[in-house]
Amino acid sequence: xxxxxxxxxxxxxxxxxxxxxxxxxxxxxxxxxxxxxxxxxxxxxxxxxxxxxxxxxxxxxxxxxxxxxxxxxxxxxxxxxxxxxxxxxxxxxxxxxxxxxxxxxxxxxxxxxxxxxxxxxxxxxxxxxxxxxxxxxxxxxxxxxxxxxxxxxxxxxxxxxxxxxxxxxxxxxxxxxxxxxxxxxxxxxxxxxxxxxxxxxxxxxxxxxxxxxxxxxxxxxxxxxxxxxxxxxxxxxxxxxxxxxxxxxxxxxxxxxxxxxxxxxxxxxxxx
Amino acid sequence: xxxxxxxxxxxxxxxxxxxxxxxxxxxxxxxxxxxxxxxxxxxxxxxxxxxxxxxxxxxxxxxxxxxxxxxxxxxxxxxxxxxxxxxxxxxxxxxxxxxxxxxxxxxxxxxxxxxxxxxxxxxxxxxxxxx
Numbered sequence: 252x253x254x255x256x257x258x259x260x261x262x263x264x265x266x267x268x269x270x271x272x273x274x275x276x277x278x279x280x281x282x283x284x285x286x287x288x289x290x291x292x293x294x295x296x297x298x299x300x301x302x303x304x305x306x307x308x309x310x311x312x313x314x315x316x317x318x319x320x321x322x323x324x325x326x327x328x329x330x331x332x333x334x335x336x337x338x339x340x341x342x343x344x345x346x347x348x349x350x351x352x353x354x355x356x357x358x359x360x361x362x363x364x365x366x367x368x369x370x371x372x373x374x375x376x377x378x379x380x381x382x383x384x385x386x387x388x389x390x391x392x393x394x395x396x397x398x399x400x401x402x403x404x405x406x407x408x409x410x411x412x413x414x415x416x417x418x419x420x421x422x423x424x425x426x427x428x429x430x431x432x433x434x435x436x437x438x439x440x441x442x443x444x445x446x447x448x449x450x451x452x453x454x455x456x457x458x459x460x461x462x463x464x465x466x467x468x469x470x471x472x473x474x475x476x477x478x479x480x481x482x483x484x485x486x487x488x489x490x491x492x493x494x495x496x497x498x499x500x501x502x503x504x505x506x507x508x509x510x511x512x513x514x515x516x517x518x519x520x521x522x523x
Numbered sequence: 524x525x526x527x528x529x530x531x532x533x534x535x536x537x538x539x540x541x542x543x544x545x546x547x548x549x550x551x552x553x554x555x556x557x558x559x560x561x562x563x564x565x566x567x568x569x570x571x572x573x574x575x576x577x578x579x580x581x582x583x584x585x586x587x588x589x590x591x592x593x594x595x596x597x598x599x600x601x602x603x604x605x606x607x608x609x610x611x612x613x614x615x616x617x618x619x620x621x622x623x624x625x626x627x628x629x630x631x632x633x634x635x636x637x638x639x640x641x642x643x644x645x646x647x648x649x650x651x652x653x654x
C-alpha cells in the first residue's frame with residue numbers, strides 16, 4: 252500500500268477550499284494523486300450548501316452580506332453548514348487503492364471511526380450515530396441545516412452532533428469532507444441559514460450540536476485537533492501518512508476551479 | 524435480498540441496461556439503490572444531449588452521497604423519466620422498471636459486449652464485497 256499524503260491545516264477562502272478539494276478529487280479519479288487527507292479552515296467564514304440545495308431557501312443572504320460571510324455550493328450533497336471556528340477534513344481516495352469498501356455507508360463508518368479515535372486523544376468520547384436514525388428535524392425550517400440532524404455513521408459526542416460529513420462519488424473514487432466544530436454559536440448559525448430565526452430554533456440547535464472545546468478538558472487549537480485526527484487515521488487504518496503539498500497539476504486545476512466556485516452560474520445552477 | 528433481472532445487462536458502475544433495437548434504457552441497479560439509501564434528488568441531462576461511454580450523464584443524491592451516473596454506452600439522450608419528478612421514491616422502490624432513468628439512442632452497439640449479464644454482475648458484486 253502506497254503512503255497517504257496529508258496536507259496540513261491551512262486557511263483559505265471558501266472558493267479556494269472547494270476548488271482545492273475538487274482538484275485533488277479529479278486528479279485522484281485519473282489515478283494521478285495518492286490517497287489524500289487534507290485539513291483546512293475558512294477565512295473569511297462561509298456558509299456552504301449541498302450540491303442539490305436551493306440557495307434561495309437555504310441561506311439568509313442579507314445576513315451573510317452584513318456579516319461578511321461568503322456563500323459557496325459544495326461538490327458534495329447534504330445540507331447547509333456555517334464554517335467559522337472549525338477544522339474541516341477532506342479525504343480523497345481512488346477505488347483502485349482498495350482501502351475503502353465500495354458501499355457508501357461502510358466508508359462513512361470507517362472514516363467516522365478514524366475521527367472518533369482522533370477525538371479520543373483530545374479526551375472526547377464520540378460515538379457513531381445509529382445508521383437508521385430518522386433524519387427529520389423537529390422543526391421543518393431546521394432541516395436545511397446540516398448539524399440539525401445526524402445521518403447514520405456520523406459522530407455524536409455527549410449525544411450531540413460534533414461532525415457533519417458529506418460525500419461524492421465518481422468513476423473510480425470518492426471524496427468525503429466534513430466539518431468538526433471547535434465551538435458552536437447556535438444563534439449566529441441560525442441567523443445565517445434561516446430567513447427568520449427564532450430563539451426556539453436556536454435553542455433546538457444548541458441541544459443538537461456540540462463543539463470540540465465544549466467537551467475537551469483542555470482548549471484545543473485547530474493545529475492540535477488536526478494532530479489528533481491524523482493520529483486517529485494512522486492508528487485506525489494502519490497507514491503511513493507523509494506530509495505533502497498539492498502537485499503542480501492540482502495547483503493548476505484548483506486555480507481554474509476557483510473561478511467556477513466564485514461564479515453565480517455555479518451557486519445558482521439549479522435555477523439557471 | 525438483492526435482485527438481478529435476467530433480461531438486463533449491467534455495468535460495473537451499477538447501471539442496468541435494457542436494449543430494444545438501438546435504444547438503451549438505463550437505470551441504477553437494486554444493489555446501487557440499496558447502497559445509496561433514500562434517494563432525494565437527481566440531475567438529468569437535457570434531451571438531445573450526447574453522452575460518452577464512461578462519462579457522467581447526471582448525478583443522484585441520497586441521504587449519504589452525491590454519486591455520478593456513469594453512462595455505459597455512448598449515444599444521444601432521447602427520453603428521460605418524467606415520473607421521477609413526481610415521485611423520486613420509485614428509484615428506490617422499483618429501480619429496474621418504473622424507476623428507469625433515461626433512454627439513449629446508441630451509436631455503437633458493440634459497446635454492449637463489454638457489459639455483464641445477470642450472473643456476471645452478481646459475481647462482480649460478490650467479488651467487490653470480498654475485496
